Amino acid sequence: MNFQNILVSSENGLATIIINRPKKLNALNKETIGELHAAFEALENNKNIKTIILTGSEEKAFVAGADISEFAHFSVAEGGNLARLGQEILFDFIENLSTPVIAAINGFALGGGLELAMSCHFRIASDNAKMGLPEVSLGVIPGYGGTQRLPQLIGKGKAMEIIMTAGMISADEAKEYGLVNHVTNQQELLPLAKKLASRIKRNSSIAISAAIRAINANYKDGVNGFDIEIEEFGECFGTEDFKEGTSAFLEKRKPNFK
Structure with a gap:
């Protein structure tokens, strides 16, 4: 599989997808969302793949958000369609995969980036990671499932606070709230993800x-x-x-x- 914005590799039943737009802090644009869908669909249909790890390139960001320049001038109808298609093509699609997906959050996971991580089956994070849903500071709300999945994961009250303040939380806070399962240093993040994947892979x-x-x-x-x-x-x-x-x-x- 050849892509412009992501890197896909596999070994011994474990696939790794790296979002590779470091100059844009791995921000999600339409093309990247389409590539991620294609990659996940191909891996889901490959019966040799038992687990998938999703992470971002380099050490600054998992995904720092959506590419705002693509939708800053959208109409009401276009905005609704953007959220609907994004959820169908990628976020709901990942959540309902039969192949387990681990998000390895290696830096900023903001807006659509945190929504992407939350669509995975569970999450681990590096100790430098920062997470948040800052959409209300732009005059909009999370549109890729953030208002639904965040309360499911951490409870209504804390989700309300995070969304309404548009602030960021640390990796340790995310673990305390139940948003991520484990926190480790940057160097050990992928090894930990692979260790968890290996444990999953042993089972049916x-x-x-x-x-x-x-x-x-x-x-x-x-x-x-x-x-x-x-x-x-x-x-x-x-x-x-x-x-x-x-x-x-x-x-x-x-x-x-x-």
């Missing part, structure tokens, strides 16, 4: 995909997450992974999932 991909669907169901309007869990749990019993996992447990050996 089929079961992990089912768990993602069941967890996400709890946050969808009109969907009973408990019912989805029951359904997905039952479906697991018909898989080769279930047979292998339970046999390995009873035989006191490590499972070999296909």
Whole structure:
């Protein structure tokens, strides 16, 4: 896969996507969003890929926001369409992938950058990372899922404060609030992401995909997450992974999932 704004590599079932616009602090523009969609779609369809890490190039930014120059003169209709298409093409798309995605936040994750990180299945951060949703300082609100995912992750009150003050929080604060799972130094960020990915990779991909669907169901309007869990749990019993996992447990050996 050849792209202009991202770098994609894979090894031993682990894929890494690097957003590579360092002069723009890896800001999201229309082209980058399209490339990210294409990359995630290709990796999702590659059955050899078990986990994906998403990060930014260099040490200043994961993604410092959206490219404001692209939409500063949009109309009401164009603004609504921008948010709708972005959510469909990338942010909702990542959240609903069956392949686990870890965001490795290596610097500024602001606006659309934090929204991108929040669409991943979980997040880790370097100790120099700064996160925030500063959109109200521009006379607009987060449009790529920020008003929905941030309260889901850290609670309504704290999300209200972060969005309304348009301020930034540190990596340690993000960990305290439950926005990121781990904080480490810049040099250890990708090794930690790979270590977590390796632990995920040892388990059943089929079961992990089912768990993602069941967890996400709890946050969808009109969907009973408990019912989805029951359904997905039952479906697991018909898989080769279930047979292998339970046999390995009873035989006191490590499972070999296909």
